[in-house]
Amino acid sequence: MELVKSMTMQMVVTNGIENFSVNSLAKACGISVATLYIYYKDKEDLITQVAIEEGVRLTDAILKDFDPDQSFETGLWQQWTSRAIYLKANPLSSSFIERIQMSSYGEKAGGVISAMFYNSMQRFVDGAIKRKELIPLPVEAWWSVAFAPLYNLLRFHYKGRGITKKPFELTDKLLRQTFEVVVKALKP
Numbered sequence: 001m002e003l004v005k006s007m008t009m010q011m012v013v014t015n016g017i018e019n020f021s022v023n024s025l026a027k028a029c030g031i032s033v034a035t036l037y038i039y040y041k042d043k044e045d046l047i048t049q050v051a052i053e054e055g056v057r058l059t060d061a062i063l064k065d066f067d068p069d070q071s072f073e074t075g076l077w078q079q080w081t082s083r084a085i086y087l088k089a090n091p092l093s094s095s096f097i098e099r100i101q102m103s104s105y106g107e108k109a110g111g112v113i114s115a116m117f118y119n120s121m122q123r124f125v126d127g128a129i130k131r132k133e134l135i136p137l138p139v140e141a142w143w144s145v146a147f148a149p150l151y152n153l154l155r156f157h158y159k160g161r162g163i164t165k166k167p168f169e170l171t172d173k174l175l176r177q178t179f180e181v182v183v184k185a186l187k188p
Contacts (some may be wrong), residue, residue, distance in 0.1 A: 030031070055097060066079065075124050158167060
């Protein structure tokens with residue numbers, strides 16, 4: 001079933017969710033459509049289950065060794081490095097999850113995953129605000145400032161080029177420099 005999951009992600013990333021079909025997946029995997037229906041009820045169930053599994057893998061990687069009671073800077077750096085390591089090693093998963101988040105499947109898969117993630121991150125943010133290590137902002141604003149730069153750097157890394165079309169690789173040094181700018185922006 002690993003081939004099915006991998007091909008599902010590849011086909012969604014390459015062709016989009018709207019062009020994904022169980023028939024084309026079965027053909028690409030060299031199996032019958034009936035075999036897929038043994039494991040999944042339909043296309044929606046297939047995509048949702050693959051999205052949940054990938055989301056859980058990412059969440060496990062992000063939360064591994066994360067202590068929601070640590071200082072804001074230490075905790076955020078741990079989040080950045082965990083995300084960068086996992087997503088650089090799993091670019092297909094990263095692109096797939098991004099596609100899922102921007103679709104109707106994002107709510108279905110996200111509901112299962114967010115329960116694992118939300119409590120730790122909420123405790124982390126609340127603690128940082130109480131200790132006056134973080135500017136109180138709506139969660140959407142805080143999240144955008146805290147993580148959008150990381151995800152944009154990863155997109156350039158996947159492409160292998162930046163805005164200027166010059167070769168680009170996300171190095172540890174650049175990751176740290178960008179992180180320091182983000183932390184400065186979020187501190188009171």
